[in-house]
Amino acid sequence: MTTTLHFPDGFLWGSATASYQIEGAHDIDGRTPSIWDTFTRVPGAILNGDNGDVACDHYHRMPADIALCTQLNLNAYRFSVAWPRVRPDAGPANQKGLDFYARLADELLDVGITPWLTLYHWDLPQVLEDAGGWTNRDTAYRFVDYALTVFDALADRVDHWTTLNEPWCSAFLGYTSGQHAPGRQEGVAGLVAAHHLMLGHGLVVDELRRRGATPDNGKQVGITLNLTVPTPINPGDPDDLDAARRLDAFSNRVFCDPLFAGRYPDDIAADVSGLTFQGRPWTDAIADGDLEVIAQPIDALGVNFYHGDGASASARTDLLGDEVLTPPRAASPAQPDGRRITFPRRGLPVTGMGWEVQPAALTELLLRLRDEYAVPPIYITENGAAYPDVVTPDGAVHDEQRRSFIDLHVRALHDAIARGVDVRGYFVWTLLDNFEWAWGYSQRFGIVHVDYATQQRTPKDSALWFAGVAAANALPESRGGDT
């Protein structure tokens, strides 16, 4: 039996990228170092010692890369602006940096692709990290200065504004586990960073509204979160139940509750009560009025979804699957409360990253957001998978596993829409194979293959299939396949 699953009129089919992962050109036209330029020089931080100096050389190849989006029938393109190109040294604006993004937006508008701009996808100027980074409240205000500079330059071209990409990663991978830049392993500092990131988000929303960024003017302001679906490994084990609760608290509710309900969850306060940052209770970071700033209404919620998580309190390493990738750096395994959670594999298929494939968790997550929070329209701003790819002699990449992964998740998304969740777009992560953070170039997430030696781009089978979905605004027939 075959069925055709149609998506709502005007549904966005896009691809997503991030500045540091694709641009290269790390030291030209006035760009100054970001925390990732510094972190990639730390011995052992990145697999194979890779860095983003050249990456996909997108800075010089941008028009051809946008032409790929056209070829793939995409009607939206999500990119991020590099803060260190725009406000180097947190000083005056750098016109050459801004000009690149103006050209990018123009290139998109010329071919009818909607530009979807993210202000912060992890490349903090190093000079701000030197002053304390996201654990310094002042960084939230510097983020406002930068955001307004970008807005003033691009508001005539860009209608869709996202403040942060995945503050969970910036805060907890950056300041608690140390697996990402700036590589600090300081426990509850991750919560302080998370608060300042969200404060920065709220302050930027507020200032953009004052500059006229409202739906009445055709503008949309939002944020992108990476959220998970935590499941206790043994539901009958109170310790596993508690591990799942803590995972939910530190992954989902620590962002969704302030954003949509103007408060931090009580259980987080209990888990981390008594913990200090730089000699003072970490809660000193939360000033009167901050939660009102964070909770002001937004127009769009971006959801990045990769996998659910089976959570356990057991430290037994034999519960972990062999295929789990060990981060290159000896990351601190603790959560912000100083305790661990383990993630035993559940017998599900896994991607090249060792992440479990669980598309039904995407449906579950979307239903939960609708039921538990007053959410604005949702966009899936990232979903995709890494697999090892080979270019065959005839110049093709037969990435059936990736095609199937995307197919299954788009189906799960359709299921949520059919059950009444207002989801208006899907951006595949990612357009091009690129610099995959701590894993360097070893993991390929692109729907377009990149040969880094020649910078040759080759659309993979998944891209050609996705182009058909985008053109039809529908999944043509009922097929999922194995991953």
Ligand code: GBH
């Ligand atoms: C996104 O984050 C990023 O926005 C993007 O830049 C990146 O390239 C892309 O994903 C692919 O990684 O190791 O089992 O503990 C991903 C969010 C959250 C997904 C944490 C992996 C940990 C899995 N990530 N999660 S595990």
